[in-house]
Amino acid sequence: METLGLLGHGFAMALTPANLLATFIGCLLGQMIGILPGIGPAAGIALLLPITFGVPATTALMMLSGIMYGAMYGGTLTSVLINVPGEAASVMTAVDGHQLAKQGRAGAALSIAAIGSFMAGVGAVALLAFLCQVLGGFALNFNAPEFFLLATLGLTTTASLGSGSTSKALLMAIFGLMVALVGTDPMTGLPRLTFGEMELMDGIDFIPVAVGIFGIGEVLASLEASRTDVSVIKTRLQDLWITWQDFAACRMAILRGGVVGFLVGLMPGVGPVVASMLAYAVEQRASKHPERFGKGALDAVAAAESANNSAVQAAMIPMLALGIPASAATAVLLAALVLLGIRPGPMLMTQQSDLVWGLIASMFIGNFMLVVMNLPMAPLFAASLRFPYDFLAPGILVVSLVGAFATTLSLFNVGITIFFGLVGYLMMKFNLPRAPVVLAIVLAPLMESSLRQSLMLSLGSPMIFLQRPISAVLLVLVLGSLAMPIFRRNKVAAKGDDLDGTV
Amino acid sequence: MRTLDVAPAVVMLGLSALVYAGTRDLAYWSEFTPGPAFLPTWVAGAGVLVSVVILVQAFHKGGSARPEWPDKAGGVRVLLTTLGLILCVPLAPHLGFVATTVVYMVGMMLGILRRKLVPSLLTATVTGGMIYTVFVWWLRVALPIGPLGF
Numbered sequence: 001m002e003t004l005g006l007l008g009h010g011f012a013m014a015l016t017p018a019n020l021l022a023t024f025i026g027c028l029l030g031q032m033i034g035i036l037p038g039i040g041p042a043a044g045i046a047l048l049l050p051i052t053f054g055v056p057a058t059t060a061l062m063m064l065s066g067i068m069y070g071a072m073y074g075g076t077l078t079s080v081l082i083n084v085p086g087e088a089a090s091v092m093t094a095v096d097g098h099q100l101a102k103q104g105r106a107g108a109a110l111s112i113a114a115i116g117s118f119m120a121g122v123g124a125v126a127l128l129a130f131l132c133q134v135l136g137g138f139a140l141n142f143n144a145p146e147f148f149l150l151a152t153l154g155l156t157t158t159a160s161l162g163s164g165s166t167s168k169a170l171l172m173a174i175f176g177l178m179v180a181l182v183g184t185d186p187m188t189g190l191p192r193l194t195f196g197e198m199e200l201m202d203g204i205d206f207i208p209v210a211v212g213i214f215g216i217g218e219v220l221a222s223l224e225a226s227r228t229d230v231s232v233i234k235t236r237l238q239d240l241w242i243t244w245q246d247f248a249a250c251r252m253a254i255l256r257g258g259v260v261g262f263l264v265g266l267m268p269g270v271g272p273v274v275a276s277m278l279a280y281a282v283e284q285r286a287s288k289h290p291e292r293f294g295k296g297a298l299d300a301v302a303a304a305e306s307a308n309n310s311a312v313q314a315a316m317i318p319m320l321a322l323g324i325p326a327s328a329a330t331a332v333l334l335a336a337l338v339l340l341g342i343r344p345g346p347m348l349m350t351q352q353s354d355l356v357w358g359l360i361a362s363m364f365i366g367n368f369m370l371v372v373m374n375l376p377m378a379p380l381f382a383a384s385l386r387f388p389y390d391f392l393a394p395g396i397l398v399v400s401l402v403g404a405f406a407t408t409l410s411l412f413n414v415g416i417t418i419f420f421g422l423v424g425y426l427m428m429k430f431n432l433p434r435a436p437v438v439l440a441i442v443l444a445p446l447m448e449s450s451l452r453q454s455l456m457l458s459l460g461s462p463m464i465f466l467q468r469p470i471s472a473v474l475l476v477l478v479l480g481s482l483a484m485p486i487f488r489r490n491k492v493a494a495k496g497d498d499l500d501g502t503v
Numbered sequence: 504m505r506t507l508d509v510a511p512a513v514v515m516l517g518l519s520a521l522v523y524a525g526t527r528d529l530a531y532w533s534e535f536t537p538g539p540a541f542l543p544t545w546v547a548g549a550g551v552l553v554s555v556v557i558l559v560q561a562f563h564k565g566g567s568a569r570p571e572w573p574d575k576a577g578g579v580r581v582l583l584t585t586l587g588l589i590l591c592v593p594l595a596p597h598l599g600f601v602a603t604t605v606v607y608m609v610g611m612m613l614g615i616l617r618r619k620l621v622p623s624l625l626t627a628t629v630t631g632g633m634i635y636t637v638f639v640w641w642l643r644v645a646l647p648i649g650p651l652g653f
Contacts (some may be wrong), residue, residue: 051642053642168508174549175515188538192525192540193522193543195525221617222583230539241571318624342544396632401591402644405646418588425581430511452537452541455536
């Protein structure tokens with residue numbers, strides 16, 4: 001009952017004209033970012049962060065989070081109409097969505113994707129409202145050892161649960177920690193790894209790194225191939241209505257996708273890409289017609305889209321309640337919160353409850369705005385796909401430079417952005433995951449301060465991490481997340497041996 | 504050779520050495536608390552450990568895995584785009600930030616991406632105008648100003 005009262009207060013905040021406008025702008029920008037190749041939600045939030053300077057923190061946060069979940073809706077259009085996922089989380093949508101479009105059912109695919117995203121998104125936000133409070137209350141028992149292990153868990157699960165190589169993901173998390181160590185020691189004030197360079201005394205700012213790695217790196221990679229103007233499958237407003245039979249056939253896929261997405265979204269470092277892949281696999285097993293998957297299954301589109309939107313909303317829970325980002329986009333959002341003068345974590349729910357409940361209410365409203373944008377207005381957004389990418393790429397690059405300059409008014413930061421753009425490009429070439437770098441940079445200050453405080457409390461004894469029950473559990477989880485890939489590899493190897501034996 | 508695995512591991516070995524060397528003169532442990540070199544030492548150690556694991560895995564797997572580099576034309580596009588971006592940094596204080604971005608965009612669209620003159624000029628002007636409106640006029644960001652006043 002208390003939750004409903006707080007949510008009602010949140011709606012009163014979110015429905016003010018300024019906040020409604022901010023939510024709408026965020027959703028619209030997110031929708032466009034989802035449509036455009038070469039820029040994802042993490043880079044989008046980092047790039048657009050400077051335009052929120054000077055507006056109240058709650059309004060800014062409503063806009064920035066709108067970009068994050070709006071991108072999930074937008075990515076569907078390109079996946080279905082041109083078979084190019086505008087956002088990585090829409091990869092699985094492209095598999096069946098484009099097949100449906102070729103069969104003349106683009107409208108049905110877009111429609112079920114929008115409805116599935118909306119239903120799963122609203123469900124996830126409702127759970128977010130409840131769980132944030134529970135988790136935030138529980139986390140009030142946390143102290144320095146728990147926060148250190150929680151931040152470490154964020155990094156190790158990124159490595160062990162991600163889709164690529166575990167060791168490479170760990171290596172990139174270590175690289176992120178190295179970047180974060182540059183600057184001034186937080187306790188003694190001594191310069192560290194600055195090599196006499198005054199500009200490095202304040203450390204390497206997070207925004208230039210995120211904009212470089214995700215924004216510039218992505219654009220450079222997309223410039224490798226010369227582009228011919230894309231052919232977009234046409235869709236009309238009248239095609240966007242699905243039949244009751246179509247919806248009835250997909251309703252369980254939406255539910256399953258939403259649940260899978262929500263659970264995956266809660267785990268640090270996993271994110272919407274894995275959520276949509278997992279939901280697709282689960283749906284294929286549950287479907288009465290698994291043979292249709294890959295050839296234009298409407299329930300496959302429903303499951304993948306419900307999962308990615310649900311995961312994005314669920315990722316807000318660990319970020320708001322614990323201050324631990326669960327994905328690259330929430331890592332950028334966390335950094336944005338800190339820049340706006342807000343410290344996420346257990347105290348946030350009590351000290352800034354207006355902000356949290358206003359944000360949650362804005363997510364309900366934003367999901368509603370997005371379903372409107374994606375049903376009657378889908379043909380309008382589809383028309384934007386005909387705009388040649390060659391005219392967009394230079395714009396993205398220069399906005400990256402201006403955004404990097406605007407955060408600190410330093411040309412040195414512009415240079416850092418370009419440098420990390422090249423690093424991001426090379427990381428893509430060498431199949432190195434980029435999210436762990438960003439997560440590590442965001443988590444490093446919390447990790448270092450809580451580790452040093454813990455060891456100070458215990459007079460240098462690492463036993464403090466075992467003596468406290470919650471930290472002992474977290475330590476087991478950290479070790480478990482490191483051991484899981486080894487266990488998984490052994491299991492795969494054993495399966496391989498079994499198969500060899502049967503041949 | 505598995506360049507795809509070996510190269511990042513070697514680079515990270517070098518960076519780990521740099522982190523260790525760069526914090527060697529700082530205190531590892533102060534009287535009651537870990538010093539400024541405490542975390543860098545552990546991070547450098549972890550960097551060495553994971554790099555060695557990747558190298559061992561690469562030699563164990565054997566075979567060859569190389570990054571997929573672009574063809575010559577694609578490589579030139581990426582290289583020129585990057586060089587243009589780097590050139591923007593020293594140019595911005597003299598030419599003005601917005602003017603530099605417009606010049607860069609026109610150069611990129613005409614010279615690198617081989618697009619037509621009029622749409623390129625139009626796109627660059629509109630984008631420059633939007634940057635000026637949002638960052639200079641609305642947000643009052645003090646972007647470097649050149650002889651043209653923007």
